[in-house]
Amino acid sequence: EGEETNEDTSGEEQQTEESNESEDTNEEEATDEKVEAVFWHAMSGGGQESIEAIVDNFNQSQDQYTIIPEFQGSYEEALTKFRSVGGTEDAPAIIQTFEVGTKYMIDSGFVEPVQSFIDQEGYDISQLEENILNYYTVDEQLYSMPFNSSTPVMLYNKDAFEEAGLDPENPPQTFEEIKAAAEKLTVKDGDNTERYGFSILNYGWFVEELIATQGGLFVNNDNGRTNEATEAVFNGEEGLRVFQLIDEMNKAGTYGNFGANWDDIRAAFQTENTAMYLDSSAGVAGTVENAPFEVGVAYIPYSEEVERNGVIIGGASLWMSNGIEQEKQQAAWEFMKFLQTPESQAKWHIDTGYFAINPAAYDEEMVQERWGEFPQLKVTVDQLQETKPSTATQGALISVFPEARQQVVTAMENVLQGTDPQEALDQAAEETNRVIEQANRANQ
Amino acid sequence: MKILRPTITYMLLILTAVIVFFPVVYAFFISFMSGAELLQGKFIPETFHLDNYQKAFERLPLAHYLWNSFFVSTVVMLGQLLVSALAAYAFVFIPFKGRNFVFFIFISTMMIPWEATMIPNFLTIQQLDWINNYQSLTIPFFAIAFGTFLLRQHFLTLPKELKEASDIAGLRSFKFFWKVVIPYCRTSFITLGAYGFLTTWNMYLWPLLVTNNDQVRTVQIGLKQLQTQEMATDWGVVMAGVIIVIIPTLILLFLGQKQLQKGLAQGALK
Amino acid sequence: MKNATEIQAKSITRIDAKWKFIYWRSAILYLLPSIVLFSVFLFYPLGKTLYLSFFLTDQQGIANVFVGFENYQYILQAESFHKSIKATFLFVLYTVPTGVIISLFLAVLANEKVKGVGFFRTIYSSTMGISVAASAVVWLFIFHPSMGILTQIITSLGGTSIDWLLHPDWALVSVSITTIWMNIGFSFLILLGGLQNIDEHLYESARISGASYFYQLRRITIPMLSPTLFFVITVSLINSFQTFGQVDILTQGGPSESTNLIVYSIYREAFVNYQFGTASAQSVFLFICILIVTILQFKFGERKVHYQ
Amino acid sequence: MYSVELKQVDKSYDKEQLVVKDVSVKIEPGEFFVLVGPSGCGKSTLLRMIAGLEEITSGSILIDGKKADHLPPSKRELSMVFQNYALYPHMNVEDNITFGLDVKKMRKKEKKEKCCEIADMLGLTDYLKRKPRHLSGGQRQRVALARAIITNSPICLMDEPLSNLDAKLRAHMRSEIRELQRKLGLTLIYVTHDQVEAMTMGDRIMVLNEGVIQQVGKPIDVYNAPANPFVAKFIGSPPMNVTTGLVDKNSSQVTISEQISFSVDRFTVKDLNSEEVIVGIRPENIRIYEESSNQNLSFEVTIDHVEILGTETLLKFKWNDSVWYAKWYGQWDIRVGQSLTLSLDPDSFCIYDGCTESLMQGPRNIQHQHVREGIV
């Protein structure tokens, strides 16, 4: 009868049936009773491969639950759909949502905080990386289970450093140092710049990170964590410093603009069009592997006027729907726990370059092996673990985060086109304030 | 003078053909390249190995996607043909009052941007419980103003005596539609069919919205799935995906090119 | 002789009414599928869009604060929307005339009677069979700032490399190039069909008069092709107002919102920012724009068109 | 064999102008009835009203004596052949022919038999599997005929069925249609604007102009005694020469161009409404002036144009401000520009009232025109 009720996935069911059959033909009865839980994710490419492998492992590791992974397009697209099915029977048991959707998810009322399962079961979360958990903990509650987490790091071309007379083992740490190094690293050939010194992807996340590492806030009310955020503050001095850095370097011709596309900036680095750039920790392994030169990994730079605070976690986490059958929630919970095992995390870390939520994974043999091969990977973990917990590094909570982020990107692009940094930031802040206000009005 | 003209013509033909077709050839070559070759910025791969294609097929159930695309496109094509033909028939052969007004309304729907209606449509589909169904991928596209317009233009060229002759014989109007109008206007049906097939095949955003799993997904989503955001994209595989996606439509287009051209021109002329 | 009023008096209105009813009934039957589908998937959403444009929506997309024309007021004064409008009009300006001219050129070329021309026709029309997603991905790679073939060719020829998708001015051009390329196939096919409908005798007559190739092109081909051209231009206009896919893949509306075409802006407003109210207001605005342009096009453009 | 009767039929498309005015005529069962008139005079409209394809604005139509005004076309038991044949281009000849039978739910075998029979009759047996576009004009015409005949409808309507054929084929099909009509005993209503067809095919012809009946009668009667100048000019090629003359009521003399005069019947003159009459004479009744002929009826002209059509010679000249034609039997070697003295045959005149345009006096020499009876 289970087959009849769920027509949409009957094909899927057959597949699992078959795989089970091949595994153990005697357990046909049990197969029918398996609880199925749908898992919406937004991983494409290699990430999808890895996630499906992990799910497969989970499905085979026990005989009570079947997780069905379903790709839903980008985070935005997945979220769009979730908005309409949230709270209904159609909602998936688990949905992967990016970090900026956190506030929305909490407010939506469509999700069950994982904290309730943690409490119920007394699950020990202290084994998990604190700096990651911080982000998703709101009002002392862990809302979602961190999954693919990343932080920004700076990648640089060691060969180019040597060529320019810089110490490849001692990368620049502060904005001023970056500026100076970039000056040396830039290679020009007439009008054409063959190699830029430094680049940042036109992506709001990096600006957020550069503000946070200076201890700056993105929005008021402690980044919206003590109270509902009502105003953007990223146009403060910390933000201004970041934008001034970009502006000055851009004007000096040492800053390479490679757009908003992850692949473009990586290609630029790998083809030696830029010597230093900020990347996600998830991209490190691929870049190191592909680049035809020695790649160095460093912490993201900070302003010399403040001390380094560290980074905010990025990426996405897994949310559990409420309003669905208890059994499915249980399945989701079991899966989430499975994910946290060092083995799963180790595989995930190696496959994708995302952090292991469970630091114990780093002790796994396969990880150590990998680190041996790419010592650079360890830098990313160090940076995360050295981060000072604060509202700044905990990250902002705003319901209109995507919009705010977009505004920041626009501001960044405007600066690259010559707009005054303060003006660009103020404009972005103003726009963001408007949306925040509207959202607050509509959601009263 | 006699030789000059064809020579110039050929030169221009070849030059423009190279430019127009370049992106396709480029994608084709890239689909055989490894990551390293790509970074070197090569145009022609050293060896034509099929690794990327293999990866593309391994990573995703592309064959199933292709089948879905084919199925959905075919159904939409047939649906469009039927619905548009019925409407066009009414506009041409039934002298009802307000015909021109209704036709104008139909035509004006061509101007409604699809994106503008997408949100409510999605909610409708959800209420109908059509998510993850072939219905949601097909039925909303059955009625297209362009199709009605194209067929109407062609129906108008049908001599009115044919209709009168069947009136005198006493044929039912539906039978006339079935036995005379449809066979008579074969070209425009082929045209509209090809047009509908191609546009449906190429849809991306809507299938993504209304489907949740591999069961009914189409190949364009597969193409998107090959690309990544935060992690490095494997361009060779993506291009292999591109080639896989465009080949069926290109073949269809090459086969139906003549008919298509005839039919489209007919619709264009008032 | 009898006059008109007499006739009308004599005509049997009852029978008239009966026929009218029969026609109506069968017309409705034939139109029913279209009408139902249009109503459900086009008119209802359109109405809903109009409705939503007067509201603020909450996170579930439910209209819950009536704000009257505030959304319209906002979009009309917001700078980013001004940019959208500007970008859209520039985009239309870049793509439509160029696309039509290129297609026309190709169609005229492919209408020459030389051996093997069928092959070239197939090539020219091929872009029609390539999806937005596929072609945008290919062009994305072509425009790639470091690996792209375009940059390579330019630099190898000693030119200054262009920030195709990165510079606000160039980005719109790049998206336009992609769009033009994608639309060539369709326009080409229609124009070629139109060319082939022109009576060969007209050219023979002109040849006897001694008209040169270009004179024939100007005085005969173009005017005779005007209905087809008109159709192509109208369709291209509507299409280019509704461009979405290539922007999504190539630039996501950036840099500096220079390629944030209205439809993309609507998409972002609705699906990223979840502001259905403003998104709907933009949709209504876009609809009105297209309507006006099309009406103007029919009003002024059609005068120059010669119909057989 | 059904009769068709029109009673005061009017038709207006735009509710303003009458396209067919007050037409009353009865077409007898088995009659070959030809409707003739210039383009746009309403022939097709009339035919289509009979077929039921067009509503009648007022008046009524009786088929086989029964009122048929509101019957749909299919219920009127008639078949129709269209000017462009209206063959279904995608069906082969056989399907085209049996198209009308499909409706009648006849058995397939029976249908086939009937089709073969008709195809045989019209010499189409070899073409049954061809598509219309692979047939010549004449063959298409025959398919259209076959399609009309196969339904066994007692009435057949034809709207300029031969106008798309070339002269030679037309001549051939003329007799073919006529023979077929005789054989099947059809009531045939035939529309044409070709007066050769009108003259040669019909039992009776009806001349229509601007929607009004001009004359109904046997072709030969219409030719010999056209009811008004319009008919006179319309029937006959080249047309009858027509000019105005002044009548002297006292002497019963008609004078044309102050040059020619002849006397007419006294009683005819009495009825005249005006001083003016219209005089018509057929081109074949203009002769070369010979000493013996009447001095009063001769005049000199300069020949503008000569056409020798094998057995007859056509002369064109200007006289009395209008273009006149003369037609002589045989090949005459006359040059353009040559002057000739011609004379008119007084017995061949048609004289019309200058005001009402009605025929006052027809030609008296019809006997002269070689009507011979009963030669064995």
Next chain:
Amino acid sequence: MYSVELKQVDKSYDKEQLVVKDVSVKIEPGEFFVLVGPSGCGKSTLLRMIAGLEEITSGSILIDGKKADHLPPSKRELSMVFQNYALYPHMNVEDNITFGLDVKKMRKKEKKEKCCEIADMLGLTDYLKRKPRHLSGGQRQRVALARAIITNSPICLMDEPLSNLDAKLRAHMRSEIRELQRKLGLTLIYVTHDQVEAMTMGDRIMVLNEGVIQQVGKPIDVYNAPANPFVAKFIGSPPMNVTTGLVDKNSSQVTISEQISFSVDRFTVKDLNSEEVIVGIRPENIRIYEESSNQNLSFEVTIDHVEILGTETLLKFKWNDSVWYAKWYGQWDIRVGQSLTLSLDPDSFCIYDGCTESLMQGPRNIQHQHVREGIV
């Protein structure tokens, strides 16, 4: 006034089959030369080769005595009128007419003047601002003529210019074109498949069949003495009746259908290649049998069809296994099915060699056919 000369011109489209074979003819300056033949015989091809629109496969074309094989159309100093007129539908009448002058970069005023002059000549002045689609067929035809004339080219080519017009208009345009040609002194090459046009318009006609010249000559000569049975049947309506006869070389007697026999010239018989001859006689030379006529040349037939065309009566009957026509002057009251005894006029026979199909002996009674000269 230029001459046009074709020298052994061949044409093949597919390099296999010759569409035009070995055509040699000289068209004199100022001549009205008609090219006539059945559909597909290569008339248009020939004309288009003269115009330079089609390449010639072999042979050569001389215009005004100069070789023109490789001249482009515009350099041949000719104008052309197409069957469908080829008017530019998007230009008004004036622009259409002056299109050829535009190319020549004539001054505007001059152009206008010339256009007005021509328009006046052809009665188009009122329509100068109209688009072709608002003109009637005859008016369009005139615009096409005007366009050809205005260029002042000494040679004009016309390809079935009247075939889209109705009979009445056609008759009118025939004389109009002829008059125009005379007035302007054009060398006019005129293609038609209508033999009435061929008979009445040309100074000379050339009959073509399957790309081969059949006969070139004055229309009347071609009519009276067709060079072979093809021409005999093609020219004349109804066509010449043709049958085979057996010849007795000794007695110089020809026997048809074992029933009719007559003697022929002794010397003619000598040249014969076979025992068989083809005998042709025009319908107008078949008479009613009268006591006085030759017993040997009479036979009895049953009339299948009668058509009375005003001044002449057409009879159709079967004899000797083929359809025969007789044409008599006047209105004859003969019924279908009636039996008649007819006789043939021995002086009107055309006799062709049964093998080579060439004319052995033409009719001797052409004098009889009322060719009268110089009547004043």
